[in-house]
Amino acid sequence: MRLIDYDPWLQPYGSQLEKRRVRFEESLDLIANRWGSLKSLASAHEEFGLHFSKGQWVFREWAPHATELYLVGPFSDWQPQKAYKLMRQDGGVWVIHLASELLKHGDHYKLWMVWEGGAGMRIPAYATRTVQDSDTLLFSAQVWRPEPFQWSDQHFSVADEPPLIYEAHTGMAQIEEKVGSYLEFAEKILPRIKEAGYNMLQLMAVQEHPYYGSFGYHVSNFFAPSSRFGTPEELKFLINKAHQMGISVIMDLVHSHSVRNEEEGLSRFDGSYHQYFHKGERGNHPAWDSRCFDYGKEEVQRFLLSNCRYWLEEFHFDGYRFDGVTSMLYYHHGLEKAFTSYDDYFNGQQDDDAILYLSLANQLIHEIHPKAVSIAEEMSGMPGMTIAGDRDGLGFDFRLSMGVPDFWIKTIKEQTDEQWNVGQIYHELSQHRPEEKIISYAESHDQALVGDKTILFRLADKEMYDSMSVNTPNLIIDRAIALHKMIRLITLGTAYGGYLNFMGNEFGHPEWIDFPREGNQWSYKYARRQWQLFDNEALKFRWLGLFDRTMILLARKEKLNAVPEIYLKLANTIDQVLAFERAGLLFIFNFHPSQSYTDYGIPTNAGKFKIVLSTDDPGFGGFDRVNKSMVYFTQALSNNKTQHQLRMYLPARMGLVLKRQPVKSVYG
Structure with a gap:
């Protein structure tokens, strides 16, 4: 089903929705043709930033407006030096290859960015570890190449239940x-x-x-x-x-x-x-x-x-x-x-x-x-x-x-x-x-x-x-x-x-x-x-x-x-009583601040119910005004035997959840 199938009020905007969908599908096609897949497009973090590859450090950054780019750190006294100047490539991408011994795990580094009319320190856009100096309060990137983390969640799966x-x-x-x-x-x-x-x-x-x-x-x-x-x-x-x-x-x-x-x-x-x-x-x-x-x-x-x-x-x-x-x-x-x-x-x-x-x-x-x-x-x-x-x-x-x-x-x-x-x-x-x-x-x-x-x-x-x-x-x-x-x-x-x-x-x-x-x-x-x-x-x-x-x-x-259907049973605005049923549970609320009700009728299908949760439970700070051990049976309405209701005592400011119980057949 398309969005418009769920909501006919969207009919006047069908062309705009179609345009939205077509652009999405055409973008996926373009990405597949140029990059091979959406996942390949989303791999810039594997290309940019600092990486250790084939026995050396490789650093790339996208900075099309820059005129010069330097890697700086303790190894350069935090000053731009020619030895650590990046080379410009197509598309505004800059790259440098460094010997493995130049950087070690835990070292700090930044970029010195130069552009027409100015220059300044920058943290690489794809930095995966940044730390703040406790004295200057400035952040810097940090070389991070520890022993690989050993995961043990291989058998974990997101539960098939509502979050x-x-x-x-x-x-x-x-x-x-x-x-x-x-x-x-x-x-x-x-x-x-x-x-x-x-x-x-x-x-x-x-x-x-x-x-x-x-x-x-x-x-x-x-x-x-x-x-x-x-x-x-x-x-x-x-x-x-x-x-x-x-x-x-x-x-x-x-x-x-x-x-x-x-x-x-x-x-x-x-x-x-x-x-x-x-x-x-x-x-x-x-x-x-x-x-x-x-x-x-x-x-x-x-x-x-x-x-x-x-x-x-x-x-x-x-x-x-x-x-x-x-x-x-x-x-x-x-x-x-x-x-x-x-x-x-x-x-x-x-x-x-x-x-x-x-x-x-x-x-x-x-x-x-x-x-x-x-x-x-x-x-x-x-x-x-x-x-x-x-x-x-x-x-x-x-x-x-x-x-x-x-x-x-x-x-x-x-x-x-x-x-x-x-x-x-x-x-x-x-x-x-x-x-x-x-x-x-x-x-x-x-x-x-x-x-x-x-x-x-x-x-x-x-x-x-x-x-x-x-x-x-x-x-x-x-x-x-x-x-x-x-x-x-x-x-x-x-x-x-x-x-x-x-x-x-x-x-x-x-x-x-x-x-x-x-x-x-x-x-x-x-x-x-x-x-x-x-x-x-x-x-x-x-x-x-x-x-x-x-x-x-x-x-x-x-x-x-997980159950989408909710059946409203009662919404009495005068009495401030609300009841609805969902997933075999009957929710009843009396929001009235002072009025309690005796034998209050809650319309529902025939059956029997048992209280499974009460906000009035003394263990939850309530006053224990409802008997939770009782089994509650519906009663047929006197003027219509096909319709039933529960007769409940509903104390003021209280919520109940009752669960529909199985009913045994008289024939066993």
């Missing part, structure tokens, strides 16, 4: 006020993720970035894993161990923009501002203080596609969450733009070069790793995100449902509990394009940053500081805990595709994220995770973490998110 993603940041994952390491993450955090039931880890801030506080989104060195967390081999150890635990690993891939830094990054790399980026103001991102790639250049396509291939093959990543896709898709970057009609997607503001690049990237990713997971961080809802390129789409597996966390925060901030509309909640959480699988999540890492609040912090506020002991009763905390569980349960229950949680949010991590900066005296106090709050049985945080664990394991056991 339940644990999003994590290596540096801020430790309890201590410091930058955590890959090895510490592997030792201390991976077991927590495994125990919590998540089957996929999403690692943030992998690619090197000069400013720690950028959360990893201002990338300078696209092929270099951030050295502030450890060595490349230690990152491989982390991934290998995750695979041994049955956890797949994807990374936040930033191809939407690049840091403005010139000595560390790609900006003005060869003296021109448009080598990798668009000319003029189009090359500058108006909101992110960064540079925008020119996806129409073949050299840029090669660079980014090779980057996709590199992380999959060299580090055994299992896919990507592509950052900032909306920014890539449109000339206006989606800034202050409301997408209210189909015209907004096809009004000439879409960047066809970026659309082609993303389609090629997803084609490549799945050729290399057929079970790889590719997720678009995309908020506009452009049609075709999760349809293959040869069917008019862009080829992602999932789109991140960015509107859901925005909806929850808006609801909590702007409405009283009595105003929560269960019909609207169901609609916002279950809507998606007919062809599209989504990753849903209750709150994002952005909402935990300084200036905003997580869901629990917004619900509990200052009461969190004094009333999270299990022995301290507090009505505000009771409300916060109840809604925290209900929001997560209904978000997971309605998610078609997969579910995501940012580390620590599952147990209601307090306060905010604030990376060390001048404004906080370079403190790490809020750039860490306080796991001891979950570990402490005397604190209510543990209740939330245990509930999340039970919820996730139930979803996996029942293959909840």
Whole structure:
């Protein structure tokens, strides 16, 4: 099926979709004729940068605007010397061959770039290892030729089940006020993720970035894993161990923009501002203080596609969450733009070069790793995100449902509990394009940053500081805990595709994220995770973490998110009661802040049910108001014997999940 077959409202834009598909297919044909295959095109990292080949070092760089190029380092007293001058070849490519004894593992080096009217130090574009000097704070490339890493994940395969993603940041994952390491993450955090039931880890801030506080989104060195967390081999150890635990690993891939830094990054790399980026103001991102790639250049396509291939093959990543896709898709970057009609997607503001690049990237990713997971961080809802390129789409597996966390925060901030509309909640959480699988999540890492609040912090506020002991009763905390569980349960229950949680949010991590900066005296106090709050049985945080664990394991056991069909049973906006059925599970929510209901009728097909999860369980901080040991039988309606309902006691602010039980025949 083509995209237009899923959505007849796209008929007026059929010619534009056809043009998108034809360009994709013609590009694949051109690539095959010129390069042999898409994979061969994406092999620039094997050609450029520093390599040891046939007993000598070979270094290549693409710098068409440069007039001279030198390799510099301790071997040249960091000065350009004739002995280390690169030779220019066709196409703006520069090359030098060096004796094997000149460089050894661990040595530092850079490029001295000369262009008409200027010169400057640069880190090679394809550097696979960069390190920061603790005194000068400047980065340099590092010769990296250790003993080959010994992988032991040959039998690992991405699970054939919906992704339940644990999003994590290596540096801020430790309890201590410091930058955590890959090895510490592997030792201390991976077991927590495994125990919590998540089957996929999403690692943030992998690619090197000069400013720690950028959360990893201002990338300078696209092929270099951030050295502030450890060595490349230690990152491989982390991934290998995750695979041994049955956890797949994807990374936040930033191809939407690049840091403005010139000595560390790609900006003005060869003296021109448009080598990798668009000319003029189009090359500058108006909101992110960064540079925008020119996806129409073949050299840029090669660079980014090779980057996709590199992380999959060299580090055994299992896919990507592509950052900032909306920014890539449109000339206006989606800034202050409301997408209210189909015209907004096809009004000439879409960047066809970026659309082609993303389609090629997803084609490549799945050729290399057929079970790889590719997720678009995309908020506009452009049609075709999760349809293959040869069917008019862009080829992602999932789109991140960015509107859901925005909806929850808006609801909590702007409405009283009595105003929560269960019909609207169901609609916002279950809507998606007919062809599209989504990753849903209750709150994002952005909402935990300084200036905003997580869901629990917004619900509990200052009461969190004094009333999270299990022995301290507090009505505000009771409300916060109840809604925290209900929001997560209904978000997971309605998610078609997969579910995501940012580390620590599952147990209601307090306060905010604030990376060390001048404004906080370079403190790490809020750039860490306080796991001891979950570990402490005397604190209510543990209740939330245990509930999340039970919820996730139930979803996996029942293959909840693999079933696309959701059947709405009831949405009573007056009573604030919502019920829907999915994968043999009946979800019932009473969002009313004070009204409990006795013998409340929930329409459903005839059968019997048993409670398998209750937010009111005392082990999760509830009040044990429902008998979980009972078997509940449907009753025929008095005025229509063919229709049935469950009669349930529904306490205020509570969610239930019941499982349909097999019914034995009277004949045995």
